[in-house]
Amino acid sequence: MIRAAKSGDHLAVLDLDRIERISGKVRELLLNVTPEVVSTAEDFAEEVVYIPVSALGHSPEKYPDKAAS
Numbered sequence: 001m002i003r004a005a006k007s008g009d010h011l012a013v014l015d016l017d018r019i020e021r022i023s024g025k026v027r028e029l030l031l032n033v034t035p036e037v038v039s040t041a042e043d044f045a046e047e048v049v050y051i052p053v054s055a056l057g058h059s060p061e062k063y064p065d066k067a068a069s
Contacts, residue, residue, distance in 0.1 A: 019049065019051075020049075022050075022051075022052065023048075023049045023050040023051070024050075026050035026051070026052050027048075027050050030050065
């Protein structure tokens with residue numbers, strides 16, 4: 001979450017705790033679905049932050065009745 005500083009300055013604040021929490025959730029999902037992506041990213045870089053994005057225009061949904069292929 002980015003929010004304007006209360007003083008009315010042109011500063012913004014990042015909610016780093018929220019970013020880290022979401023990154024951890026995305027990492028867990030990727031470990032279950034495509035562990036090679038996590039392994040490659042973490043072998044390549046010292047610090048990795050996983051940011052969820054979607055070309056679908058909404059959050060992806062996991063269908064419990066669909067098996068991973």
